[in-house]
Amino acid sequence: MxxxxxxxxxxxxxxxxxxxxxxxxxxxxxxxxALSSTVLSGYVDTSMQWNIGTGDSHAPAYKYGGSTKADGFNLNAVKVTLEKPLDEAEWAAGYKADLFFGPDANLFPFGLGTSSSGVAISDFAIKQAYVALRAPVGNGLDFKVGVFDSIIGYESTEAGNNPNFTRSWGHTFEPSTQTGVLSTYRINNNVALAAGIANTESAIINSRAFPTVNPLTSGNKAESYKTYMGSIALTAPDNWGFISGSSLYGGVINGFNNAQQANQTSLYVGTTVATPVQGLRVGASYDYEGISQQSDAGGTTPSAYANAVALYTSFQATEKLSLHVRGEYATMSKSLASGFQANNFGVASEMLALTGTVQYDLWKNVISRLEIRWDHALDGSTAFGGTGTPLLNSDTPPGLASTGNRRNSYIIAANVIYKF
Known part of the structure; x- marks a missing residue:
């Protein structure tokens, strides 16, 4: 030496x-x-938003939206990822850690955070943190052990990976992340399966469905009660002409949701289809969230549901320019919608939404886009607008909150993301 x-x-x-x-x-x-095989990546996500009209206390409460993003400049999120991907070895091992910072971390997922205490108290969340393993079974059986993203959904937490900047109502209803074990197996290039088991359906790390010291992270189930999930992904073969590469995906998650203190079933079906027109792709998704009636010492949680259908169209006009349109129809139980409205969230029991996005990638590694979004309350309620003080936390004095005063919400937003 x-x-x-x-x-x-x-x-x-x-x-x-x-x-x-x-x-x-x-x-x-x-x-x-060891360090040489670790990959560092991430992004910085910023936006500027104008909610047309006076009053924002009931801004549409799609995930990562709401009153705090209205009429101003926003830092949305900073994500830092450390990852050692699985290599081609039969007994490969690696890891991934997604660290999520900024205001959106407090809203991941939807205000509950991933903190093991069940309380979002800082601009930090662990989005994913798992050990990746492979066993030489057939074509290779891969595992994620730890905290991992939900297996269902057309859209992602990462705005830059979605066709539009603002999130859909379907994505808002979906689970965000679970703590457990997820296995994936690719039968061939056209069929892939996934199955897993987790503590609960909610995102609180190390939460339990049975009684623990912290009631925020536990439910009223037996110690053996867990959350189960499964999915299948189908991809059209290369010899299927223009439709080759199109995909069909379906998944289900069933377990205990700590936030609702009840059993929850989440279903998702989505597809992305290529067309004969070069650069044009269309997609569709359906999301369903069903909450069963639950009784415990604290009372009875009534059954409730929420579902959403979305249609997507994306056109890659040039190397740098792309156009994206999303149309949505969403419904939910009136009791669930009333709960949102009581806390000054812009939600109706029946909604229609239309979003148009123009993306032009002028700078290297930068996503820059302009978006217009319209949300409409179909149930006749004035779910949006309002000029009072939003009830953002329990410290807000009573009586300051307004009610909505409009059936329509119009938003113009610019989104700039640097990916590294």
Missing amino acids: KFNKWTLGLAAVGAVSLASAAQAEEKSSTVMT
Whole structure:
């Protein structure tokens, strides 16, 4: 082994031994080898938003939306990812850690956070943190052990991975993340399966469906009660003409939701289809959330539901320019909608939404887009607008909240994201 001149000089005066230096050099090499395979990535997500009209206390409460984003400049989120992807080895191992910072971390997912205490108290959340493993079973059976993203949904938490900047109502209803074990297996290039088991359906890390010291992270189930999930993904073969590469996906998650303190079933079906027109793709999604009636010492949680249908169209006009349109129809139980409205969230029991986005990637590594969104309350309620003080937390004095005063909400937003 070769040593640098400073090590040899220290050894000559007895400050260090060559044996210890060799051992230290070997440990350093091992650490550097591990670090060299780790990938650092992430993004900084910013936006500017104008809610047309006076009054924002009931701004549409789609995920990562609401009154706090209205009529101003926003830092949405900063994500930092450390990852060692699985290699081609039969017994491959790796890891991934998604660290989520900024105002959106307090809303991930939808105001509950992933904190193991069940309370979002800072602009930080662990979005994912899992060990990745592969076992040589068939084509390779992959596992995620830890905290991982939900297996269902057309859209992602990462705005830059979605066709539109603002999130859909369907994405708002979906679970965000679970703590457990998820296995995936690709039968061939056209069929992939996933199945998993988790503590609960809610995102609170290390939460339980049975009684624990912290009631915010536990329910009233037996200790063996868990959450189960499964999905299937189908991809059209290359020899299917223009439709090749199109996909059909379906998934289900069933378990205990700590936020609702009740059993919940989440269903999702989505498809993305290529067309004969170059650069044009269309998609569709259906989301359903069903909450069963639940009785415990604190009372009875009534049954409730929410579902949403969305249609997507994306057109890649040039290398830099793309156009995206999303239309939505969403409904939910009136009791669920009333609960949102009582806390000054812009939600109606029946809604229609239309979103148009123009994206032009002028700078390298930068996503820049302009978006117009319209939300309409179909149930006749004035779910949007309002000029009072929003009830954002329990410290807000009573009587300051307004009611909505409009059936329509119009939003113009600009979104700039740097991805590294």
